[in-house]
Amino acid sequence: MLKFFRRIRRNLLDSGNLKKYSVYAIGEILLVVIGILIALQLDNLNTERELMQRQNTFMEQLKVDLQESENGLKAMRGHHHQLAKSAGKIVHAYWKPEQPKDTILDHFLMPISYQSYQPNMGTANSLINSGNIDLIKSEKIRTGIISYIESVQSKMNEIARYEQAYFREGVSTIKNSFDIWSFLSTNNPDFTEKIPNLEEAEFYPIPAGFQKIPFQITLDQVFDNQMIYSGYLDLLVGHRNTMWMYDSLLIFTQDLINILEDEGF
Numbered sequence: 471m472l473k474f475f476r477r478i479r480r481n482l483l484d485s486g487n488l489k490k491y492s493v494y495a496i497g498e499i500l501l502v503v504i505g506i507l508i509a510l511q512l513d514n515l516n517t518e519r520e521l522m523q524r525q526n527t528f529m530e531q532l533k534v535d536l537q538e539s540e541n542g543l544k545a546m547r548g549h550h551h552q553l554a555k556s557a558g559k560i561v562h563a564y565w566k567p568e569q570p571k572d573t574i575l576d577h578f579l580m581p582i583s584y585q586s587y588q589p590n591m592g593t594a595n596s597l598i599n600s601g602n603i604d605l606i607k608s609e610k611i612r613t614g615i616i617s618y619i620e621s622v623q624s625k626m627n628e629i630a631r632y633e634q635a636y637f638r639e640g641v642s643t644i645k646n647s648f649d650i651w652s653f654l655s656t657n658n659p660d661f662t663e664k665i666p667n668l669e670e671a672e673f674y675p676i677p678a679g680f681q682k683i684p685f686q687i688t689l690d691q692v693f694d695n696q697m698i699y700s701g702y703l704d705l706l707v708g709h710r711n712t713m714w715m716y717d718s719l720l721i722f723t724q725d726l727i728n729i730l731e732d733e734g735f
Contacts, residue, residue, distance in 0.1 A: 531593040578654060
């Protein structure tokens, strides 16, 4: 192809026809310019395609993270709902003339357990920290991700505060007021039947085949003890408020999932 154009150029120069040569030269320059523009356009298309693929990959990863978080938050919300209900049954029993001895004992141990869940923020944080958030064309998604990160951090801080101010405080008050293992062993004969045997018993608070119950306390004595009431009240507030925080986190997560779906992801 180059030889062909070189031959034409040589023939025009040899013929001495300057006008024809000038027209040819301009045409050759235009061809070069057009070729460069086409090459640039193709390069831009390839770059745009690569950026679009990267954006789609990030959105797929983000959606997987959000769906995982949605499931985890639902489970944790349900967990604290149950713990709050158990603590509430104990607190409410203090306000009744007689305690339902056949059912209330089942609720003393449950509220002193605690679990937490951190939503999967891997992709969202990566987008912000790496600057790849700019790859996302949708301003609605970009704004949604930034708002989501801030909202999650705020609610997780609240959860940590409730754990410290209510849960840990309540457990400490209860442990300093009575021994829950002795209390349950004294008042619930079925409870001791759940003690594991053999090697597992070595790690359990109550030994297998025990011969006496230390620090015995009756159900009536427990319901005359204001400190125990205060401890379970703290647990009720702590688990209830934590449940509310997970409700909010779940809503934030579902809202961002909806934004992604509305934008075609």
